[in-house]
Amino acid sequence: MRHMSPFKYVDIVARTGSIRRAAETLAITSTALNRRILTLEEELGVSIFERHPRGVRLSAAGELLIHHIRTQMSDLERVKSQIADLSGERRGHVSIACSQALLPYFLPEQISIYRKAHPKVTFEVLLRDRAEAEQALLDISADIALVFEPVRLLEFQHILTIRQPVHAIMAPDHPLAGQDVLRLRDIVQHPVAVPSHAYGVRHLLEIATIKSSLVLNPMVESDSFEFLRHHAVAENIISFQLPIGLPQDDPGIVSRPIDSRDVPPGMLYFGQLKGRTLPVASARFAQQMQETFVRRYECD
Numbered sequence: 001m002r003h004m005s006p007f008k009y010v011d012i013v014a015r016t017g018s019i020r021r022a023a024e025t026l027a028i029t030s031t032a033l034n035r036r037i038l039t040l041e042e043e044l045g046v047s048i049f050e051r052h053p054r055g056v057r058l059s060a061a062g063e064l065l066i067h068h069i070r071t072q073m074s075d076l077e078r079v080k081s082q083i084a085d086l087s088g089e090r091r092g093h094v095s096i097a098c099s100q101a102l103l104p105y106f107l108p109e110q111i112s113i114y115r116k117a118h119p120k121v122t123f124e125v126l127l128r129d130r131a132e133a134e135q136a137l138l139d140i141s142a143d144i145a146l147v148f149e150p151v152r153l154l155e156f157q158h159i160l161t162i163r164q165p166v167h168a169i170m171a172p173d174h175p176l177a178g179q180d181v182l183r184l185r186d187i188v189q190h191p192v193a194v195p196s197h198a199y200g201v202r203h204l205l206e207i208a209t210i211k212s213s214l215v216l217n218p219m220v221e222s223d224s225f226e227f228l229r230h231h232a233v234a235e236n237i238i239s240f241q242l243p244i245g246l247p248q249d250d251p252g253i254v255s256r257p258i259d260s261r262d263v264p265p266g267m268l269y270f271g272q273l274k275g276r277t278l279p280v281a282s283a284r285f286a287q288q289m290q291e292t293f294v295r296r297y298e299c300d
Helices: 002-016 019-026 030-044 060-086 106-117 131-138 200-212 225-235 280-296
Strands: 049-052 055-058 092-098 121-127 144-148 156-164 167-170 192-195 218-222 239-241 254-257 266-273
Touching: 002 019, 002 030, 002 055, 002 060, 019 030, 055 060, 060 092, 060 280, 092 131, 092 280, 106 121, 106 280, 131 144, 131 266, 144 156, 144 280, 156 280, 167 225, 192 200, 192 225, 192 239, 200 239, 200 266, 218 225, 225 239, 266 280
Parallel strands: 092 121, 092 144, 192 218
Antiparallel strands: 049 055, 144 266, 156 266, 167 239, 167 254
């Protein structure tokens, strides 16, 4: 809607951190966009953005404004979805904040299924691990979140909790590939590649090694699970992943659960911001995912 245009401009500038990049996204000149931002700042009597040589960032007043803007935009999407439902044609936009494990297989599958039935619904998928996921809900940049072992859950309303045992992944000819379940004491005898400290899988592994007095000496460390999965095969060493982040049928890789006596299963939390009414498209997509989780995994 036309009256929302200035809000949209502010939101895109805030997301990109640059008036130039935001102008490219909006297909207008950076001069015109800057003039519109300055006009809005003049109307409000405060600076929305702090200007820096490398871009812009929200001021304290801008932080308050962006929360209002995103709330208004979200409410508008919810109403538009409800109106579209009246005519039997569902539209809308779904924004998801999620851990890395959801990106390669699960979310592409689920979004594809949903869009086959509702091709006018658009999606945005944001990589947000642990501490970042709840913030995405708070600033309304995400409607729903799927995060493994989150740091805090003060404003998180649970839809479902999905149990995810940590798996060791390796090449088919690795010495441990023939075992059905692996003990941690056997894994640490081999070179390993591990995710960075920020990730929940690494957190669970470190707790397990401390409790067992075993030592995990990683040869390779990365913040990319995709890289770790490929590197495990390339160097024939062990890496780690969650079941939801593994391919259903890949003869080039072997996945084995780690004994729960050594590394207890982690929890994937699925939820939304407390007290928020989701737009219709987001609510229906959340229901679809909930049904899939319950069919495939152990859930609470």
